[in-house]
Amino acid sequence: MKKYSVLLVDDEEDVVKAIMQKIDWDGLGYSLLGYAKNGLEALEIAEEKQVDVVLTDIKMPYMDGLTLSHKLKELYPSIKIVIFSGFDEFEYAKEAIRLEAEEYVLKPVDSGELSRIFRTVHERLDKEFDEKQNINHLKNYYLESLPILQESFYTSLIEGNVRQEDLTRAMLDYQIDLTGKFYSVVILHNSISLSPEGINPVLISMSIRKLAEERMQKGWRACFFTYLGNTVILTQLKREEEHYRLTDEMETLCRMAKYVCNATITAGIGKTVSSLLDLPLSYLGARDAVAYRVLYGRGKAIAVSDINPEERENPSLNRELLDEERLLDVYRSIRMASKEELFKDIDLYIQNSRLEKPSLQEYQFFLMELVTNIHKFLLSNQVDATLIFPKDEDVYQKVQQFSLEELSAWMKRICERIQGIIQEKRSDKTKSFVKKAVEHVHSHYMDKNLSVEGLSMELHVSAAYFSTVFKKETGKSFINYLTDYRMEKALRLLIEEEEKTYIIAESVGYADPNYFSYAFKKKFGMSPSKYKTSGMKQEGV
Template sequence: MSLYSVMLVDDEEEVIQIIMKKLDWASMGFQIVGYAHNGAEALELAEECQPDVVMTDIKMPYMDGLELSRRLKERYPSIRIIIFSGFDEFEYAKEAIRIEVEEYILKPIDAGELQELFGRIKKSLDKEIDEKRNIDKLQEYYMESLPLLQENFFTSLFEGRVPAEEIDKYLVNYQIHLCGPLYLVTILHLSSSDVKAYSNPFLMTVSVKKLAEEQLVPKYGSRTLIYLGDIIVISQLETADQVAGYTDMMDEFCRQAKRVCGIRVTAGVGQLCSSVEELKLSYQGARNAVSYRALYGNNRAINIAEIEPKEKSEETWEEEALHRIMKQIRLGDKSALEGEVKDCLKKFTENGSSLQKYRLFVMELIAEIMRFGNKNQLDMEELFRKESDIYQMVFQPESFEELCEWLIGVGEKVQEMLSSERQNNTKSFVTRAVEYVRENYADQSISIETVCRTLGVSAAYFSTVFKKETGKTFIGYLTDYRMEAAEELLLTTDDKTYMIAEKVGYGDPNYFSYAFKKKYGVSPSKYRVEKMKVSG
């Protein structure tokens, strides 16, 4: 098994180095993934390295260990926290207990005590994973938690086989309590390559399902079932504003599933709906979202509402074929698109379909492409320059091969236009975030959450896009921008350091000086003096 990760936090470099050298971490099953010298810095670092254990001092500048522990527990409930301190005070210990830290130990730290402590933590972490993977317990849990009638009801609902007028009757008879008022469906798709590594893949699916219930049932009254190899989660929300937070929680869940169960999970989040009857539409949206893992990556949450408009469910084989072709256009796979077009047109000839039906399908495909293009702000006049070309291909094609080649060409052109538009949208998205920083960097309360509320997206989606486009995390970009603004103020004004700190968004002048020195290597005042000497 891989080593558990540990992050150290202390304002004294010597203490950190001593702790790192005191123990043979690897032999105990741990590795040091990073260290910080204050709580504020540690909070940023935790976002990057996602540690299993944090060992922190209490008395530190800018943010003490107790405040750091509170914030870490809020963001990462399963994290283990060890507080070490030179202060043997009851109030500190009482607060540590309230925060639910793993241990409170006093300096100087004894190597034997520390080794014993991490031995207990490792057993606790191992037990947590073993419980998730215990086949006997999982088998018993599965038999008890999936009543067949409830499962059949939901699968029939997703397939559109439950009459609307009978839904309430089934909910009562099968004791299914869905109060809403809003609902959405999430599909948890397990990486097939990860699942194959286990002797009983099905029970690994059950393991992830159990973990999902532990996380989601208390907060969202979620119901779960296994369907077509995936885990389906039906969640209840109070307001539409909760969707972004829900998506972020699912994104964190995917990382936890990888850490605890050893499985990469993609969470496809469907569109919000206001009735149980509409769950089938949210389910279809969630399935479409999962298919986007080829573009956005797995082991994360993908919200369909953030990447494409709603689409209706499909019924006939022609409509299914139309859906598959449009799916490949969206995903940008040219070879898959070519295969779908050829298979579809070939099926028309093999089935002996009428010429009228054949023409109708081609017209519907073109209409669907145009609707899709308009929704995504593509230039349809550029795509179909001559209406006569459409008429010629629908009603008077020279051959099957010619029509097939024309449709593939149209699809590939849409793929190229869509890729270009997505890049433009992403750049516009990042540009708005950058503009927000430039206009609000002096606001001390600015954070990823405030930016995401302004942009109307989840923090998980925002973080992925922003770092991909800029090469920096949002906090890293904000810090760099504030430092550049501070540098200019130092060289162009006579303002005191504490005044400049406030102007660039730092309420604590000491932490501002710390951050400035971390970037430029010297304090703000010394930086000003050195630059003035050079210019003088």
């Protein structure tokens, strides 16, 4: 029997403990995550853990059950909600129905009735899971959902092989609607090495694609196709700023793919462009972003605008790189691979450049083009060329004298030096990024509206990337860091200021003094007023 996770939410601890003890959760096919005392706590748990079913009371402090249900359904549409309450009012029941709650149960809750409800919910979850996992269903879906002409057109778009004069007619012939103001390419890369055994990776990829279509096809007017083994999504945006929301949407998709499809996917989000003819640039950025999974971890959404926010775009260079796949592998290794992997890619590049028996002129042209491309790469990544090539050195003349073996050794020295500079710049950017966020917390902790979303917008990065980098550098999530800092300020004010608790709560960013007291007690084990009294006693007041 497949196990699903359950979260109980109620501010009445006795009621929750009774439910926990009286229900045979394991026998019903559930694992109990525990319980939350209010909607805010429940949301925090849902962000950290995969929650399948929520049993929630309605009337609770800080966030009631209906508000919690609204938010959970927005974030996780497949979640199942059972509402129970002691308030037998028709308006509550109507709202529960609108929220598509599985059941609306009145207190006191009968254990037999509750067990019946959870058995029914388990059957519904099994049915939905089987529909997503059914191999025959996926095979049929695969055959029906990939029209060859559309696939060919999308591939031509990202390869840069569609002319302006052919666009309108092609979209009309293939019944494709790409009339957005802005566009962004997303690549979904499935880590095959982490896939479950016994299931064809192609079928897993189709399952991922189906999941993505369910979430994105309507809201993002997205087009889906398969290219080089990955699922590629062409998204359409109304405003350029929507790429932050797109990254967060993909972060949620990565989490859902892990649970629903048992697949580890990395979503790479490319640069936002305003023309369909610039989609090759966005695709190239998405490929670079996916490659950064070796640094930021698999199973995440990575936007190229987050990892290289200051990188200059050079259209002619990027289109050229699309045709220089082998050299592009070297560039990727410079940015994120180990020295050993970089050297391996350089060897492959030289070996596959068809230089076994070149004419002198062919060899000279190859060397000139290589040096020129390295200069362009330095420019694209804002690396000072004089740090790599001495000012008084004629690089073009120098390389003309190299044999293939000497060229390989020279290229390895140059690329290793570039790799070190880029890694140092990236480290400096990350530290500067986190430093700005910390300084913002220290100067704006009293702002009641301070949030991950607002701060990430101010720093021009997605909330998903912001959260990953902040926790990696500080060891704490942003919410925990903000709460800890607010609590430090509150402790000082409680001792040094003769103010009421609600005034101190407001001065450290809490609109609700009751929630401030709740958070304070959760962290320090006593209420603010008790802490203040104990502090005064220690001082002999």
